[in-house]
Amino acid sequence: SAVISQKPSRDICQRGTSLTIQCQVDSQVTMMFWYRQQPGQSLTLIATANQGSEATYESGFVIDKFPISRPNLTFSTLTVSNMSPEDSSIYLCSVQIWGEPHQPQHFGDGTRLSIL
């Protein structure tokens, strides 16, 4: 399986600021996803990062709040914009190597974000 590196691993940010999270994979993958895991909760898909085009967002998530880039097959960023305490969560990147539904997704260790 792919090795996924997320940076930063954790951060404490001030209200109103923005933070960009990076996800780097050690091999080319077809699909990359971003999830949010709020405290004590399960994972919610934010968006699918599409290489060279705009991300596909899930209901309740918008590009202005969570801009995503994916310039190539091994790298993606998620920005959390204009942060508020409600954005305090774990943000996880995942990849699916061949983009087939029966293939599992593999996850990075996540970015633990706290907003003051």
Add this chain to the structure above:
Amino acid sequence: AQSVTQLGSHVSVSEGALVLLRCNYSSSVPPYLFWYVQYPNQGLQLLLKYTTGATLVKGINGFEAEFKKSETSFHLTKPSAHMSDAAEYFCAVSGGSNYKLTFGKGTLLTVNP
């Protein structure tokens, strides 16, 4: 649409006892089912998956799960719990042409000495 229900948000067992974590799913297409484990301050690690074929699947760390279509279940078991099994466990489903994973709410497993 797909959904996953994990019965029991918290399961506590003694070391050496049987581990049983319950997962029921709903899917309008043949499902692909996954169990993931999340240790503190880590991401999710794949334990096992069911796609097609044998309904009893074996995973890492001695875990296994059985796909029962008639019961729409995919329960996770381990014959003998170890202290290192203490973690959060998530069941997830995808299916058809839908590559998106739908997760259950998770079950926190504690193992008592």
